Amino acid sequence: MTTTSTPPTAAPATEPPAGPPETPFLGRFLGRFRTPAAFLLGAVLLVGVAPLVLSDFRLGLLAKYLCYGIVAVGVSLAWGRGGLLVLGQGVFFGLGGYAMAMHLKLADAAATGETLPDFMLLYGTEGGLPWWWQPFANPAFALAMTVVLPMAVAALLGALVFRRRVKGAYFAILSQALAAALAIWLVGQQATTGGTNGLTGFQGFFGYDLNDPINQRMVYVVIAVALLLLMAAARQLFVSRYGELLIAVRDSEERVRFLGYNPANVKLVAYVVAAGMAGLAGALFVPAVGIISPALIGIVPSIGFVIGAAVGGRASLVGAVLGAIAVAWAQSTLSDAWPAGWTYLQGLLFVVAVGFLPGGLASLRTVLRRRRTSSDRVGATKGVTT
């Protein structure tokens, strides 16, 4: 590092940065296979080892954490790479979750010979099944909607917002407002959305009985595979030309515009893809956890979605995902021992991560190394972006 200067395009490392290339050939060889090797290791751990060693209950919890991990993949793309502080991912998580839950409710009703889901029979809809519920009886349509609906909403919102060059805090506030609005609307529509109770008590999942532990394990495998696939896809996006462009927009939107690109479109793609991932996460959350409710998609959970990514390292894909999983795990575990303290700790983590460690835990090594070398290389860190 002291003798060779890194090329400017490689500034933010995609993975935990490789060590200094002291042995160029071996280093490059290892570097090439490091990512796929780590990926395979992760895959073996998640799909092979975890189901063998964890009890049904622990595996169910892990399935839930992995759903948050899927949201974090999108957060890493939009926020870490694109600089869009997406504080309203709950909206997309919720749209995906409700789309899936509506289908499961209708399928359960059909299995017992009813035309209406159980909660509608209790709390009453005057005119039978509402028109906007009807297409969700079709499994293919519902599955498509879990991703298409969030992406469409994101595309519409993003097109309006990014064209007008709304950014920074204004974009974050807008995202939050949308999350709050959707949650409040859902609460008000008790007869058709289940209100605060949300949708719960699912019996089957595309013909499989959710009460059977083996099927719960299947749901876990589906979630783990989805997470791995999305991480692989996101990584390809990160290292593509588009990925470079996204970072350029994040770091200097004006310069990118002068170069002839339209930053609004670049941001829109990241925002829409992140929304689709959150939607899929919501859809997978429903069979794994068995509930979707307005409390899961409002302002607080929307902030929760980015805290994990911030703590782990938003610009690092693995960091963001591991951060999201670790924070969710800590919440389950620490809140037992220390009920009232967890919220404070969560807030503290966020403040520390944003204030002192903007790259998250994934950047800890780089930060420490830089601190060690910065004393004799004053000013040399100017080109490094975090």
Place this chain on the structure above:
Amino acid sequence: MSGLITRRGLLAGISALGAGAALSACGAKTGSDTSKAAGAKADTSGDTVRVGLLNSLSGTMAISEVTVHNALLLAVKEINAAGGVLGKQLKPVSQDGASDWPTFAEKAQALITDSKVVATFGCWTSASRKAVKPVFERNKSLLFYPVQYEGLEQSPYIFYSGATTNQQIVPALDYLKKQGLTKLYLVGSDYVFPRTANKIIKTYAKANGMEVLGEDYAPLGSTEFATIVNKVRSAGADAVFNTLNGDSNVAFFKEYKSAGLTAKKLPVLSVSIAEEEVKSIGTQYLEGQLTAWNYYQTTPGAANEKFVAAYQAAYGKDKPTSDPMEAAYISVHLWKAMVEKAGSFDVEKVKAASDGIEFDAPEGKVTVDGATQHVHKTARIGKVTASGLIEEVWNSGGPIKPDPYLKGYDWAADL
């Protein structure tokens, strides 16, 4: 930077994963026999058995649910002091639902699977109960739910020791009608209990010559009531039926008083304000207002004197007792009586033994109705006194048979 090899490696990994997923075993289809799906069996082998206490010890609901948690612990302590259940001491295992519904479901599963509890006591909000209901049904484990609620539910694995609508809302309406207060204004928090309660109130009003002049909902936790109070004042109602929950009541009653409205001019009947809430809202705002419950700290009887004394000895002289606390307290004693009648901790045997179980409760004698798994309870209308307690002004004269679906009421036929 990323060579072809990297990409190929990734693709290979992905396809291997896909194949692995496709090969994974598939479980039972819907509708097939799932008896093997029953969860971990409760552990009754030692000389102690574990009971689960599932309450929000953190978050917005903690202020209410901690009192219920305390009442549950008190009951467990009393039972242990008297020799336990079937000769076994009870070991309470507390889990924090954290005012978050999926957390409730997760912790319920943890109590059943990890702690192997013989029964669980707790939950407050309907949303948390709806979230844990499938967990208890799937694992064939028992939950005792201690709070008045909106009815329309009868899970085979839940016992409801609080009031259903025909033991609280309907008697309250009977009382208002008898007082000649026939023009009502409905104010509530925006969630399932107020919305369902108001639906019942509107149906009752239509059939009983009463009139509902307005219906307003505020989001849970809202503190902005100027508009609603103005509407209430200009509506010309005889009484307000209040289903607001929690903190919102503080803001509502302050606004109500500053708008010049009093209990004399326009009484408010509240169904979610008990002794604990009176204290936090402030007696000066509530004096003379009406409440509907099945138990007050002032309810006469030796059983209640004993309960209040024991609670205050354990948790502090100035601590009030309230209806949900009492319902929680009796739920543990009712479960004990069921287990002893069944001679076993087995869930199905306990359920079979439940019908007709009686307990000399602080609210008076209560009886379990085995068919609905609810409890016969006496309805009581109370008035907030200057000292911050609630004095009974009317009661139903005896326990009312629980009717969660209001099947026995002609006017409720088209509900």
